[in-house]
Amino acid sequence: MGRTLDDWMAEAAAELGIDPAVDTKQLLDLARVVVHGVDRPAAPLTAFLLGWAAATQGGDAAAVTRAAERIAALAERWAAEPTEPA
Numbered sequence: 060m061g062r063t064l065d066d067w068m069a070e071a072a073a074e075l076g077i078d079p080a081v082d083t084k085q086l087l088d089l090a091r092v093v094v095h096g097v098d099r100p101a102a103p104l105t106a107f108l109l110g111w112a113a114a115t116q117g118g119d120a121a122a123v124t125r126a127a128e129r130i131a132a133l134a135e136r137w138a139a140e141p142t143e144p145a
Contacts, residue, residue: 080120089131096138105130 064083072079089109090102097105109130113122 079123081123082120085124085127089127089134092131092134092138096134105134 068079068083086106086109090106093102093105109123109126112126113119116122116126
């Protein structure tokens with residue numbers, strides 16, 4: 060059997076010297092909302108901002124969850140707003 064996403068997350072975390080206990084489904088859902096509600100390139104950049112925000116606000120899984128919830132709500136608001144014609 061091949062490597063899994065969970066394997067990647069565990070190995071990448073070990074490489075970075077961190078032990079995140081985060082909800083990967085929540086993070087993937089956030090990326091999906093950002094891709095569809097904002098723009099595809101915004102997903103990895105948003106993940107970066109989320110990590111930075113979580114690090115400055117305690118750095119634990121709860122900080123990640125709080126930041127993810129806030130940014131998901133923002134992306135949903137963006138998706139709901141009408142866009143101006145080009």
